[in-house]
Amino acid sequence: MLNRRTLLGAASAMILAVTAGFAQADVIKIGVLAPVTGKAAADGQEMVNGAQLAVDELNAAGGVAGHTFELVVGDVGEASADAVATAAERLLGDRDMGAIMTGYASGSNFEIEMMAEQDMVYLVSANSAQTEGIISPSPDDFGTVWSMTPSYAGYNTEIVPVIEELAAAGKLSLPNKKVAIIASDNPYSKGIAEGMVDSFGKAGWEVTENDLLPFGEINDWRAFLAKIRQNPPAVLINTDYVSANAATFMTQFMEDPTNSLVFIQYAPSVPEFLELTKENSSGVVYNLLGGVLNTPTNPRAAEVLSKYKTVFGNEPGSYGPALYEQVMIYADALGKVGDPKKRAEIGTEIGKTNKQTAMGRIQFDPATHLSVQSNEGVPIQFYQIRDGERYLFYPDVYATGEFEQPAWMK
């Protein structure tokens, strides 16, 4: 025991000595923790691209407070715990690391604790329910960790009033007050489905189906759809966010559509969903929290999107612009603090952010470290896809088009 204490002391002393010597580095590294390989590589590469875009732009403008930036990628692969931890350790172990960005690295966001332990600035986009779960018991321990996405609570509740409003305004005729919900077995999908069941129930709807699928590749939705066709609900909801699964769902639904409004969680916002479903997705509805708010009243979004497209040649989903903005938020905070080594201070500064971004106006809730959801802040956005175009129809202030009853509904 004595031995270990001595060793520990010696080691800590060495670390202090070493870190002190490097305090004046003028190139700050920005880590991106992302699934660059494996199944989620499309998302991961978009994250890297978004961050790279911001870094290049900052460097071209001469850097921030005398510092320029360099991007370092930590690949989490298939997001196994040791892959995420190893990549995170590698980034954390780099003495020039100023901040780490991610869209999502693990499904559980467990790496947040690793970041907080070392006072590393960590900005994350997705899985806000997990982030909230980790941070809200003791927000002060996570001074450097902030989430760009607001609480997912809006996903659970907002859909009911939006649909009822559409019906009341005569834009949507609902044959009955039944809803069928299918979810995939992961906290995101399942949590939202449970929330929706609750919200619809409270509003007096009958939930006719509430199925759960294993998380993973689903190639055949026909068994579920067969049940739907037996007893068609007015609203059909799928909260599986995997775009390939959702695209298959949509295609198989359209083989023999029922008189139901189809709502799919998140997946339709991914660019390839459109490519994959083509005309089959015309009419589908989805919503986004913390997604790109591409509307005339928020010109920032169009600007970021067009920059991204110019450099990388394709349309990004949410993660490219999100990582771009994350780097920019860090850069702003760094500009105020000046010294990249004062990460705790930078974290505090990030917490005070009040900035118009591609996602809306970002402000953070000190209790949860999530961005604040509101029409003036980061709004929940409802979209409808029609003929390959996305129409933002709710909230009205940002609307880029009207909702129209899907062609398959009588």
Add this chain to the structure above:
Amino acid sequence: MGRLLDISQVTAGYGSITVLRNISIGVDAGECIGLFGPNGHGKTTLLQTISGLLRPAGGRISFEGTDITGARPRDIVNAGLIQSPQGNTLFGDMHVLETLELASISRRARRGRDENLRRVFDLFPQLGERRSQKAKTLSGGERQMLSIGCALMCSPRLLMLDEPTLGLSPRLKKELAGAVGNIARSGVPLVIVEQDVEFLLSLTQRLYMIEHGEVIREIDRANAPDHDSIMKLYFGEAVH
């Protein structure tokens, strides 16, 4: 020169185990010879080496004057040097006729296919009766017939039979011996590996006695000792 099959100083084995040691054997045109000796002393290994299933570690094998040492089995079959292997199960799930037809796959054999087929069915009428039966449903004797039939379908210029009577009843043995005799009389030179000395003596002109991978004695018709003394020599008193 001039020997049909000439094996000189061949050494072969499996991995690090040497089975054949500098063995030399020859077969002349029109001749039937027998290989004889205790089990596990290299007779089957020798046939496998000749057929190209095993690559010899040393020595030379030539057939009709052509060097075939280390040639591929398929080329050796094409040359007409055919083996009917021991303890045959052939292709269990293939029909008799299918098997025989397949056996004439080599370029040379394809030409004589119909004639060979007739010859096989003449020789083994039972096979003709069972032509659409799967090989695995045949009796031991019939399998042996099919195996020899396959070899004949290859249009052999030299036929090597590895223990054709193994495990057969005396009656079947006799029947098969008759058939093999017919093949020999039709002019196909034979190399026969057998435990049954009487069977061998009745068919062959010469015998090689093989022990520990070497030829320890060559016996001509002329200097043949009688049956009992051969048995004594190799199997001790206890046989019979």
Add this chain to the structure above:
Amino acid sequence: MRPAATSIILPLASLVLLLLVPLFATDSYTRHLFIIAFLYAVIASNWNLSLGHCGVFNFGHLTFFGVGVYTAAILSKTIGINPWIAIVAGGATAALAAFVIAAPVARLKGIYVVLVTFAFGQLVMQLVLSQAQITGGAEGMVRIPYLRLGDYSFIKDYKLGYYYAALFLLVASTLFLLAVVRSPFGKSLKAVRDAEDYAAARGISISRQRITVLVLSAIFTGIAGGFYAIYLRVASPDVFGFGTLSLALSMVLIGGTGTVYGPIVAALALTFATEALAGIRGLEEARFIVIALAMIVVLRIAPGGLLGIIEKLNIGERKTAEPADARN
């Protein structure tokens, strides 16, 4: 008699070196890599006990690891048992799982062993996925309690405590393996591996041996799983995935498996080699290709290491030189 240098001095010297590593590697990243490498070394060397020393081609070895992971996670987080005990309990449940799968494995041969153990792994994974209220389903469990020793907490010490704990685990596992291999039982394993018929004739029960060896190989693998869960504070179903399996398998194969130490050395080498490649942008996928190629090359040209065991797998067929008639 082997020279003392290879059997005692070299391992001891390596151990001393590893004990000193934290003095030089003061950053938590390097130490983390060592910890992960130690865990893989435990997995690979124990796998080698069934694969190399007994010739049982167990494709579900990582299942034992996963069982350990979830045991420790559930016991320490859900039930609140001391993490140290939870880690050791991982070994017990893994051994139990090994016992369950051993029954069919003992009866089967060749490819059927591969398939049944693979299926078993998939079955356990499906079970873990489907019991989401206990296991956390697809996303797994997080915030698992961490280790403490008295009032010494294992976090925020730049992983010093975990380093030595993992090293201790590796040393214990290695001593255990050495003891097994050198015991009369270990020698009878060799007899079975090298001549199944002969061993059976001498009254060695082959199926009992296979069961025993699978259970023994699971113990430290399960403990390593428990340690993994407590160390990373996560349990997620990807431990059952193909990625972990093929990485561990490549360690066993590339290490060469005549000895207990081969897979251990390979685990250390491969962990650092792949991590070095992981740092190069744009080559993230390539590192897996490099490992796969290394596996193929070793299988092809390094018979000393790998073909040694392969030769000894599945013994008992005498007609060795015949072209592959390996089915049964």
Add this chain to the structure above:
Amino acid sequence: MIDTLIATLVSGLVLGSLYAMMASGLSVIWTTLGVFNFAHGALMMIGAFVAWTVSEAAGLGLLVGIASGTLAAALLGVLIERLLVRPYYGNRNMLLITVMTTLAAMIILEKGAQMIWGARLKQLPRLVDGEISIFGATISAHEAILVVLAPLILLSIWRFTVRTNVGRSLRAVGQNQRSAALIGIDVPVAFAIAFGLSAALAGLTGALLGSIRFITPSMGAEPLVKAMIVVIFGGLGSLGATAGAAYIIGIIEALLILWLGLYWTPFVLFLMMIVVLVFRPTGIFGSSQ
């Protein structure tokens, strides 16, 4: 209720056709060489990607794409046989070594595909558009083609192995290599043909599936596992048993999804696989030795 049942059976038929094509390829290699090819799913994926590249990226049309995908997979299959399987002929542990080498091949193909084609999902257009209604159950016309095509392909492979000398020699080599060599069959060539044929089947399956599912580097994993279940269920042996088992598994899977839900279906399938392996390792159609 009847409608649902019919829809389920049709869905099982689609699955069964897919499994039959995958599993018969696996089975051809198994019966001929005694090799269990873990790269089979990856070859299917390559077929789909090449079909996509030729058809979509190069714009040469879907049929040319499918043909190229099939051919590319076949060539890769022959290459795998040459480099990763042939060196171990005659080794008594060939089966287990090739499990490892083909596993390595799978990793290389999957990761290589990701490097070449990137991470974004891809899809091929369908051979024909529109839907077809069978007894009130609707499937896409493309899937209907798959359902019709699969038995035809299997039948022609079966005829090939029964009627032609090349096909027969594949069977002969599978049943008894030594005897096959002794009647003049070129065993290595037969092996290469078997591998090429099997890989071509995988490639064709991939190219056809690429219009229904999405083309990703890991798209072959699930069909490979299902094909494994099928060959175990049918017994590692004859083509007919494999095809029969494929349809049975397809329908069982569809029924399980209907009755138990997607959630428990994989669990039950794997349990079935273990039970069959333990109690009848030769498969339900195989003769117990």
